[in-house]
Amino acid sequence: MAQHNAFYAQSGGVTAVINASACGVIEACRRHGDRIGKVYAGHNGIIGALTEDLIDVSQESDEAIRALRHTPGGAFGSCRYKLKDIESHRAQYERLIEVFKAHDIRYFFYNGGGDSADTCLKVSQLSEKMGYPLTAIHVPKTVDNDLPITDNSPGFGSVAKYIATSTREAALDIASMCATSTKVFVLEVMGRHAGWIAAAGALAGNGEGEPPHLVIFPEVAFDRGAVMKRVEESVKRYGYCVVVVSEGARYADGTFLADAGNTDAFGHRQLGGVAPTLAGMIKQDLGYKYHWAVADYLQRAARHLASKTDVDQAYAVGREAVELALAGKNAMMPAIKRVSDDPYEWRVEAAPLAEVANKEKFMPRDFIREDGFGITPVCRRYLAPLIQGEDFPPFENGLPMFASLKLAKVERKLPTFEL
Known part of the structure; x- marks a missing residue:
């Protein structure tokens, strides 16, 4: 068969394991060298394709590519840039095809979330x-x-492990000091519309009085009175209260607790910090001394505490993406299919992009306790396998070692294109 080149790009917020997917894609392409020539990576995601800013991945050693598996961040640069609809912005899409033609690219691998699935489909x-x-x-x-269809999304398991661990560790700190100092600790986690990460915080405890004492989900309308009552009950009963709150916590009318009043490049509302907002409410209503923290980038960059399950799955979907492409399965996504909970077993299956793009998977109601402030046993069974196993990066001088890439640029062949 004829040999053609491949293009790989990363999109949106990066994760502790997105580079493991890159490793899976690149290593699979190299194994199929009879059909795939060079692999080009888009510098800063899809922007690299539009501006013909390409990285020649063939210049990287096998050792450097293997190191991607234990490297956080986006090795080739990611972006928050959503292509508009084809009808009114056809020039952008035609530019992509022109770049692909100029560099004999016949395989397009786009590594990202829901918006990236939409771009890939278009x-x-x-x-x-x-x-x-x-x-x-x-x-x-x-x-x-x-993401719909897939049982879970690569990147989530490691964040879940980090948040559950951080919640447990911080709770021990608060419990130590609550008699004479801090009574309430609020941890803000990511999750604009879906409370999966907040739910993971609940894995920190599993018994009466074990923190977190309160989990606040975007799927459950925020009731200030009910929340304050629960916080006060926890402090009186246990001496302290640990709260995990999703950044997307909102009132019944849909208004975010921490709406900053503007939007990001994808059109999503920018949120201004729900942890200090909620902590301020607690101080105002109950008078308790508090501390709050925002996990922010720490939660998605914590490769030192990655879930082995997550690393394995991220690599597997990257590898399987190449196999699907070579099998002629166009406009598809390798999805994770759970076979069993205990023992935990999974496999990768193909899912049509038309059923993935522009769709969101929210927490099922039976995953959230009836009172709305915690998770159910069925949710715990779902989450628990995703944080299992450790996959530590190599360390040197006490610090983790990561991949060091050449990032050699490809010579441009086309005129400059303005975004």
């Missing part, structure tokens, strides 16, 4: 309309765990 549709033979595969990734 690129596939336009290439077909333009008569250019391009196979587009979406490689799933998102700490939010809100």
